[in-house]
Amino acid sequence: MFRILLLFIIxxxxxxxxxxxxxxxxxxxxxxxxxxxxxxxxxxxxxKKEGSDAIQKVNRQMQTGQMPGDAILDGLCILVGGVVLLTPGFITDAIGFCLLIPATRRPFKRWLRKFLEKRMNNGQFVFIKR
Known part of the structure; x- marks a missing residue:
């Protein structure tokens, strides 16, 4: 994983x-x-627009007692997309816009969900209840 990240950074x-x-x-x-x-x-x-929509979706789901998993993944994608758009360049802008537009964000959310589920099932992520 580190080698891939290093290659990506270069x-x-x-x-x-x-x-x-x-x-x-x-x-x-x-x-x-x-x-x-x-x-x-x-x-x-x-x-700003998509982030506001995601926050409202989280709030609605929490008010109805639902776990806002999908909305949190949206928020994470929007955050990363916004940060990537701060980097000048066409490749990073394309990735950033893909993460911000709901239709093109779906594949990233699916990949992120599978990645997180795999890590949780392998015991690499542990949730501590207080």
Whole structure:
């Protein structure tokens, strides 16, 4: 797992720099900068909207006595998507928007649920009741 993470940490920034240079050469400096700022502003607005919706969903489920598991996974995806959108670059922006848009967030939530369930079943996550 650590090797994959290390590869990701090295590979993604290198690809981002290459795409930003290509964009600057193709579109020009000002359009590239405006595109980066525009995706940041749009991403911040979308993260705020989706995050607010997720919080309301958690509150509704808790008021009815339900465990808000799906809403918490939504919130986690939205948080990661918002953070990733703060990083300038086209690859990270695409990943961030995929995590923020409900339709494209579903596969990530399925993977996250399976990942967490596997860890819990293997005893790698332990919940302590107080």
């Amino acid at each position: 590979l993604v920034p290198a690809l981002e720099i290459g795409l930003l240079l290509l964009s600057g050469r193709t579109l020009g400096l000002i359009p590239t900068i405006l595109l980066i700022i525009g995706t940041g502003v749009l991403g911040a607005w979308l993260a």
